[in-house]
Amino acid sequence: MPLLPHLTEARAPLTREVVVxxxxxxxxxxxxxxxxxxxxxxxxxxxxxxMTLGAQPEWLVLGYLLNQRLIGAIxxxxxxxxxxxxxxxxxxxxxxxxxxxxxxxxxxxxxGCGQGSVFGNLMDEIDSIRLPxxxxxxxxxxxxxxxxxxxxxxxxxxxxxxxxxxxxxxEALQLFVEDVGRHNAVDTxxxxxxxxxAAPVGEKxxxxxxxxxxxxxxxxxxxxxxxxxxxSGITQMGLDVAERVGLCAIGRATHKHFLxxxxxxxxxxxxxxxxxxxxxxERATSPS
Amino acid sequence: MPLLPHLTEARAPLTREVVVxxxxxxxxxxxxxxxxxxxxxxxxxxxxxxMTLGAQPEWLVLGYLLNQRLIGAIxxxxxxxxxxxxxxxxxxxxxxxxxxxxxxxxxxxxxGCGQGSVFGNLMDEIDSIRLPxxxxxxxxxxxxxxxxxxxxxxxxxxxxxxxxxxxxxxEALQLFVEDVGRHNAVDTxxxxxxxxxAAPVGEKxxxxxxxxxxxxxxxxxxxxxxxxxxxSGITQMGLDVAERVGLCAIGRATHKHFLxxxxxxxxxxxxxxxxxxxxxxERATSPS
Numbered sequence: 001m002p003l004l005p006h007l008t009e010a011r012a013p014l015t016r017e018v019v020v021x022x023x024x025x026x027x028x029x030x031x032x033x034x035x036x037x038x039x040x041x042x043x044x045x046x047x048x049x050x051m052t053l054g055a056q057p058e059w060l061v062l063g064y065l066l067n068q069r070l071i072g073a074i075x076x077x078x079x080x081x082x083x084x085x086x087x088x089x090x091x092x093x094x095x096x097x098x099x100x101x102x103x104x105x106x107x108x109x110x111x112g113c114g115q116g117s118v119f120g121n122l123m124d125e126i127d128s129i130r131l132p133x134x135x136x137x138x139x140x141x142x143x144x145x146x147x148x149x150x151x152x153x154x155x156x157x158x159x160x161x162x163x164x165x166x167x168x169x170x171e172a173l174q175l176f177v178e179d180v181g182r183h184n185a186v187d188t189x190x191x192x193x194x195x196x197x198a199a200p201v202g203e204k205x206x207x208x209x210x211x212x213x214x215x216x217x218x219x220x221x222x223x224x225x226x227x228x229x230x231x232s233g234i235t236q237m238g239l240d241v242a243e244r245v246g247l248c249a250i251g252r253a254t255h256k257h258f259l260x261x262x263x264x265x266x267x268x269x270x271x272x273x274x275x276x277x278x279x280x281x282e283r284a285t286s287p288s
Numbered sequence: 289m290p291l292l293p294h295l296t297e298a299r300a301p302l303t304r305e306v307v308v309x310x311x312x313x314x315x316x317x318x319x320x321x322x323x324x325x326x327x328x329x330x331x332x333x334x335x336x337x338x339m340t341l342g343a344q345p346e347w348l349v350l351g352y353l354l355n356q357r358l359i360g361a362i363x364x365x366x367x368x369x370x371x372x373x374x375x376x377x378x379x380x381x382x383x384x385x386x387x388x389x390x391x392x393x394x395x396x397x398x399x400g401c402g403q404g405s406v407f408g409n410l411m412d413e414i415d416s417i418r419l420p421x422x423x424x425x426x427x428x429x430x431x432x433x434x435x436x437x438x439x440x441x442x443x444x445x446x447x448x449x450x451x452x453x454x455x456x457x458x459e460a461l462q463l464f465v466e467d468v469g470r471h472n473a474v475d476t477x478x479x480x481x482x483x484x485x486a487a488p489v490g491e492k493x494x495x496x497x498x499x500x501x502x503x504x505x506x507x508x509x510x511x512x513x514x515x516x517x518x519x520s521g522i523t524q525m526g527l528d529v530a531e532r533v534g535l536c537a538i539g540r541a542t543h544k545h546f547l548x549x550x551x552x553x554x555x556x557x558x559x560x561x562x563x564x565x566x567x568x569x570e571r572a573t574s575p576s
Binding site for chain 2: 016018020021022023024025028030032033034035036037051139159160161180211213214232233234235236237238239256257258259260261264267269272273275
């Protein structure tokens with residue numbers, strides 16, 4: 001059993017009340033999501049500043065280091081200490097990070113919301129990823145997942161303007177994370193997963209409210225999760241990567257509707273709804 | 289009159305048709321947005337890789353350099369040559385970029401969709417920005433803007449999964465830009481604006497489908513545009529920056545509805561709709 005890092009549990013308010021003016025010229029008090037900068041120091045060296053809602057900053061930092069491939073396993077980390085007084089996350093490693101200067105020098109600005117910067121080559125490691133061949137998604141399970149998300153109390157419902165990610169095991173919601181940037185949300189899930197001792201990921205499903213960009217697909221694959229579900233659509237590079245790694249990518253998942261963009265052989269159609277009238281299949285033309 | 293840079297007009301298809309499977313197990317052909325990597329070289333030195341739809345790559349690169357404050361004016365640029373065969377944008381400056389190594393070394397990963405990385409300190413220059421005091425938005429003009437966007441033919445309508453930005457002069461749509469990342473879209477608008485010779489920006493309105501994050505507000509202010517309208521909401525740092533620079537920030541703008549988050553004194557209420565029944569003002573609780 002690997003050594004677990006020591007983590008603080010720094011918490012901060014997730015929403016803030018502000019007074020706005022509406023179309024009637026009236027004052028209204030509404031909530032907006034909090035957003036704070038968190039500068040990450042690794043062994044006292046400044047690495048990056050993340051803008052975050054701040055719900056689970058320690059898991060976020062851990063997942064960030066893992067997803068950026070700056071660490072290979074959590075036992076490389078001795079502690080992560082977050083202090084919102086100074087907006088800093090201090091990471092102490094056990095043996096330093098090899099060639100950190102070199103590995104953080106290449107800059108790619110990617111499409112996703114939020115943490116849109118990865119160090120190094122996006123495609124470098126994906127060909128070495130082996131997703132579990134047996135991993136499937138049943139259509140009934142997909143509908144249960146979409147419904148569980150719909151029922152979730154959230155910062156989004158109270159304040160809007162955040163993205164959510166969630167991890168399901170079968171139909172059971174294991175972790176639900178919101179952040180101002182959806183890459184923060186998926187990194188937080190990756191951080192949390194790394195702390196669960198050797199849980200098999202074969203039946204895990206990753207859900208995101210955001211688009212399936214290449215980074216989202218890669219991060220899911222890096223976690224070993226072979227099925228990703230999104231309320232939104234997919235970008236071309238997201239699709240390319242999903243096809244390349246054998247990941248089942250499902251988008252536009254609302255109510256009974258969805259589209260499977262890649263690897264439909266992982267999808268078990270056990271709950272096909274009655275055929276819709278033709279008119280309902282026409283493409284909506286409103287931009288909202 | 290400043291020297292204008294020589295720009296190629298590299299174009300590439302904006303959508304791609306793919307075959308997907310729907311909830312009935314049927315195959316469907318749909319369009320998804322194109323997404324391609326564009327590596328920017330400045331005087332043969334690699335600067336950054338942008339993921340983009342690729343509609344107006346030269347304006348994008350120009351706006352990127354301006355918004356990152358790597359150049360101060362367009363006459364510093366001799367040419368921008370985009371070649372989609374090698375996914376490269378080659379920027380030739382007239383006199384080099386001063387201290388480019390130093391100025392591109394600090395990394396901040398921000399909230400916005402897409403180009404979420406800025407070099408240097410986000411707040412460094414905002415206190416020096418002076419927005420035109422006379423700039424206002426009439427409510428009737430806001431409704432015309434929202435309607436103009438609604439009527440626009442777009443990649444979003446045909447393929448989804450892109451963000452749009454637009455620049456209005458009064459009620460007239462001057463430029464409409466879509467990209468997989470909304471920061472690319474606003475940078476493209478900044479690049480285009482810089483090529484218009486000394487046009488006064490006092491009556492310009494910036495529209496975005498995305499959230500008003502700090503970066504979006506800062507970029508608008510850097511362009512001298514004092515009013516920003518969004519279909520989405522605002523984040524806390526977006527609000528903080530809007531208040532600090534005196535920018536009128538309007539969100540949740542759909543049909544007749546909107547919320548003014550900051551500097552409502554710039555808003556002229558010349559088209560107040562009839563009071564809505566109380567039930568319509570209750571907060572929606574559906575996450576969709």
